[in-house]
Amino acid sequence: MNLALFDLDHTLIPIDSDHEWGEFLARTGAIDAAAFRKANDEWFAHYQAGTLDPVKYLEFAFGTLSKFPRTQLDAWHVQFMDEVIKPAMVPAALALVQKHLDAGDLVAIITATNSFVTEPIAKLFKVHHLIAALPEFDGEGNITGRLVGTPTFGPGKIVHTQAWLQGQGKSIADFPQSHFYSDSQNDIPLLAAVTHPVATNPNDKLRAHAIAQGWPILNLFDAHAQ
Helix, strand or coil: CCEEEECCECCCECCCHHHHHHHHHHHHCCCCHHHHHHHHHHHHHHHHHCCCCHHHHHHHHHHHHCCCCHHHHHHHHHHHHHHHHHHHCCHHHHHHHHHHHHCCCEEEEEEEEEHHHHHHHHHHCCCCEEEEEEEEECCCCCEEEEEECCCCCCCHHHHHHHHHHHCCCCCHHHCCCEEEEECCHHHHHHHCCCCEEEEECCCHHHHHHHHHHCCCEECCCHHHHC
16 A cells, blocks of 8 residues: 545645635625735735744634634535535546545545635545644534644644554555655645655746756646646
């Protein structure tokens, strides 16, 4: 058995699901659109620049979610999947994940985006293992606004991946081949930790690093963009 890890946003889908979720809430009128979009765009710019404080960002994201009962959030998420995520799905990305599943690999999506937003997306890819930022829930299943544990961002992806594998009595070194697909320089620590790093739809910083390291570059969205 080999290991196949996938980042999600801009790797398997050509959008940032976290940013788009915020935009969706703004469009529906659930939140003050102008104020939220300003903050949402600022956080996204920090992420793209590699200057994001993941704890502060997640507190912002979870704080927004905590304003609504879980039943309302779940109803909105179904609409979000239908209107935003499903139309953005790319056949080449689905096929890549399916190739690893068919090969019997241990497959996981590891993303800095929170599990509330991403769990239904992982299910669309038929991936049962999701490593994502975890919101705290109260006794009634509502989101409190607090983060559980540490963010799944940058070096934190290595920490969370190791903890997940340790729970199964394994480590990355136990697999003959370990693959990680990502678009961002933020994921260079985990890319460097696997035997088969793949810069997937890479941004400029990761593309330059991948070329310098001799890592393969994969573009899943070329046909989708045409």
